Amino acid sequence: MTRPLPFLLLPLLLTGCLTGKVIDSAQTPSVRIKRDTLDAVHAAYVTDDHRLLVQISGSLGDSKQAGQFTINIPLTSHLDEQRDPKVRIKIPRSAVTGGWELTPWSSVNPKPIAVAPILVLRAGTSYDPKAMAREAVALGALHPVQKAQDYLSWELVFVSRPPEFKDFKYSVFELKEETVSKSNGLYYLALPLSVPVDIATFPFQLIFYIATGGSDNAAPAKH
Numbered sequence: 001m002t003r004p005l006p007f008l009l010l011p012l013l014l015t016g017c018l019t020g021k022v023i024d025s026a027q028t029p030s031v032r033i034k035r036d037t038l039d040a041v042h043a044a045y046v047t048d049d050h051r052l053l054v055q056i057s058g059s060l061g062d063s064k065q066a067g068q069f070t071i072n073i074p075l076t077s078h079l080d081e082q083r084d085p086k087v088r089i090k091i092p093r094s095a096v097t098g099g100w101e102l103t104p105w106s107s108v109n110p111k112p113i114a115v116a117p118i119l120v121l122r123a124g125t126s127y128d129p130k131a132m133a134r135e136a137v138a139l140g141a142l143h144p145v146q147k148a149q150d151y152l153s154w155e156l157v158f159v160s161r162p163p164e165f166k167d168f169k170y171s172v173f174e175l176k177e178e179t180v181s182k183s184n185g186l187y188y189l190a191l192p193l194s195v196p197v198d199i200a201t202f203p204f205q206l207i208f209y210i211a212t213g214g215s216d217n218a219a220p221a222k223h
């Protein structure tokens with residue numbers, strides 16, 4: 001059965017500039033990075049099995065209540081001679097445990113290392129991790145950095161001089177961001193407004209669509 005012309009043109013109408021954007025916005029969830037804050041670094045230790053244990057206080061994942069946490073960071077990548085030191089090493093959030101208890105690591109002999117004061121960066125400023133490492137007052141020093149951005153984030157610059165290396169080594173560790181997705185289904189409520197607008201401008205959209213050969217790049221939804 002032959003369909004009436006309006007039904008044949010309906011798919012083109014629904015890809016109109018405004019309606020297409022509304023549908024695209026409704027189908028694309030908003031992604032937001034959760035807020036982590038670093039209030040203080042209580043202490044840091046290096047273990048015999050090449051781990052860096054960092055005891056911090058702060059809040060994680062949008063929590064409004066500060067707490068005490070221990071970060072367990074394997075130093076395998078830090079000791080890798082082939083690794084590019086400019087690459088920041090992401091720490092999985094599973095490496096963070098609550099509390100400052102060192103008993104689980106007592107068998108691997110945690111040794112305390114020097115911790116520098118937190119460097120707080122103002123918005124629009126940066127720092128040179130290598131220069132910071134070169135100026136470290138003690139080998140094995142840990143330098144916490146609090147970055148001011150649209151969300152608060154922080155990283156840890158670890159400096160050491162392993163016996164097998166002639167010069168110092170440094171690594172920049174940062175906690176992997178935690179994100180939350182939010183549905184934008186409410187955008188569908190705008191369809192009763194967007195469809196009439198596209199109906200009113202449909203003749204112009206159709207002329208443009210035909211004039212450009214109906215290619216995907218020239219379809220009205222791409223305006």
